[in-house]
Amino acid sequence: MKHIYSHLQTNAYFSVQSLASFTAGADFSNPHQWFTIFIFNTLEGGLTIDLNKVQRNSPNAIFITPGQHFSITSNSVCEGFAISFNKEFYCIEYHDSEVSCNGLLFLNNFSLVQILLDEQQQAIYNNTVKEMEGEFLQNDPLQAEMLKNLLKNLLIRSNRLFRMQNTMDGVDDANIDFARKFSELVEKNYKETKQVEDYAGMMGIASASLTKKLQKFGIESPSRIIKNRVITEAKRLLLYTEKSVKEIAFIIGYEDQHYFSRLFTKEAGISPSDFKKNLHKI
Numbered sequence: 001m002k003h004i005y006s007h008l009q010t011n012a013y014f015s016v017q018s019l020a021s022f023t024a025g026a027d028f029s030n031p032h033q034w035f036t037i038f039i040f041n042t043l044e045g046g047l048t049i050d051l052n053k054v055q056r057n058s059p060n061a062i063f064i065t066p067g068q069h070f071s072i073t074s075n076s077v078c079e080g081f082a083i084s085f086n087k088e089f090y091c092i093e094y095h096d097s098e099v100s101c102n103g104l105l106f107l108n109n110f111s112l113v114q115i116l117l118d119e120q121q122q123a124i125y126n127n128t129v130k131e132m133e134g135e136f137l138q139n140d141p142l143q144a145e146m147l148k149n150l151l152k153n154l155l156i157r158s159n160r161l162f163r164m165q166n167t168m169d170g171v172d173d174a175n176i177d178f179a180r181k182f183s184e185l186v187e188k189n190y191k192e193t194k195q196v197e198d199y200a201g202m203m204g205i206a207s208a209s210l211t212k213k214l215q216k217f218g219i220e221s222p223s224r225i226i227k228n229r230v231i232t233e234a235k236r237l238l239l240y241t242e243k244s245v246k247e248i249a250f251i252i253g254y255e256d257q258h259y260f261s262r263l264f265t266k267e268a269g270i271s272p273s274d275f276k277k278n279l280h281k282i
Contacts, residue, residue, distance in 0.1 A: 001081075003136040005089070005147060012089040014147055015082075016132045022082040028071035029240065034084035035092065035106055036064040037154065039117075039125050045076025049112060050232055051239075059122045061158060063113040065106045069236055081129045083151070090148055092155075099155040104180040105162060107187045109229050110219060115161045128154050178203075179217040182210070183225070190229045191253045196222045231267045234260075238276045245272045 002017040013034065039061050047054040047062075049070045054062070064070055066086075072078060087093070096102045105113050117125060128150055135146045163176055185202055193199065199222060200210040210222055219225060230252055237248045249260035265271045270278070 001133065003133060005136070005144060007088075007144070010088050012086065012144070014085045014089045014144075014151070016084075016129055016136075017082055019078050019080045019082055023072050023078075026072075028069075031067050031069055031236065031240065032064050033066055034064075034086055035066060036082055036084040037158070038062045038064065038082050039080040039129065040078055041122065041126070042077060042079040045078065046073035047071075047076065047078075051235060052112065054112065054114070059117040061115045061117060061125060063105045063108075063115075063158070065108075067236075069240060081126070083129070083132070083154070085151060089144075090151055095152070099152060099159060101155050101159050102180070102184055104176070104183075105155065105158055107184055108180070109183045109186050109225050110179070110217075113162065115158055116165060121157075121161065124157070125154070175213065175216050178213055179219065182214065182222065186226055186229050190226060190233070191251070194226055194230065194253065196226070199226070227263075227267060231264060234264055234272065235268070235275065238272055245276075248272070 002021040003015065005014040006012065015034075019038070019040070039059075041059050042057075043054075043060070044057060047070070049062075049064070050068055092099065092102045092106055132147060132150050135143055135150070138146075166176075181203065182199065185199055189199075189202075196210065197207045200207040203210060205213075207222075214222055214225075233252050234248055237243055237251065238245075241248075243251070245261060246257045249255075249257045252260075254260035254263075261272055264275075268275060
């Protein structure tokens with residue numbers, strides 16, 4: 001099953017398809033293009049996101065942001081659906097007041113975004129896919145709006161489930177929204193800005209207050225999140241491009257290649273050049 005909506009004038013893109021169809025046409029050697037919601041009714045085998053292996057057999061939904069790298073091994077058994085869209089179809093930043101998923105479901109720099117689906121929620125997610133599939137059969141002027149509404153409802157539901165499943169003692173919605181705002185700022189600025197005090201200034205608080213607030217969310221330190229994002233991007237560029245270490249250092253904001261190499265080696269436990277060589281042998 002595969003249905004695609006596209007609009008040439010606005011470059012809007014939306015698709016809903018079975019995982020079998022999605023994986024058959026996927027190019028795992030390139031960064032992912034779309035915001036994608038994977039609904040796994042069955043997942044047995046190897047799913048890797050940014051070199052991190054995902055092992056889970058129970059039904060779940062996983063959220064992927066443009067620029068991430070993922071792959072599913074050919075011998076994996078997976079059944080479900082993939083819902084993909086771009087910002088021209090539905091801009092999560094513009095609609096943040098409605099769905100509150102920017103920096104949470106997508107652009108989350110804290111952890112892999114994965115929601116467990118019980119039997120009831122699994123049925124709701126699958127039924128939403130069926131409704132989307134039905135809309136493609138209508139082929140009328142309101143089709144795009146109906147698809148956007150179905151997507152919006154799914155994002156709101158996912159937001160609620162994610163917050164429920166990641167609740168910690170003493171953490172309320174205000175804490176979660178503070179953390180996701182920080183995550184969003186890191187995603188936008190990590191190449192140019194790497195100092196905690198700069199992010200604290202963007203959020204209108206002192207560095208110590210930023211650290212304390214994030215620790216309530218179980219985050220070790222803001223500097224760790226910034227470094228992790230830098231190293232993740234460096235790994236992507238080392239693995240999936242032919243750029244030199246010097247070029248990669250410059251892209252992610254380091255004029256001194258040697259400083260970048262020392263930082264990468266300290267954080268990754270291996271030098272950038274050795275990381276590239278070793279992974280290309282796999």
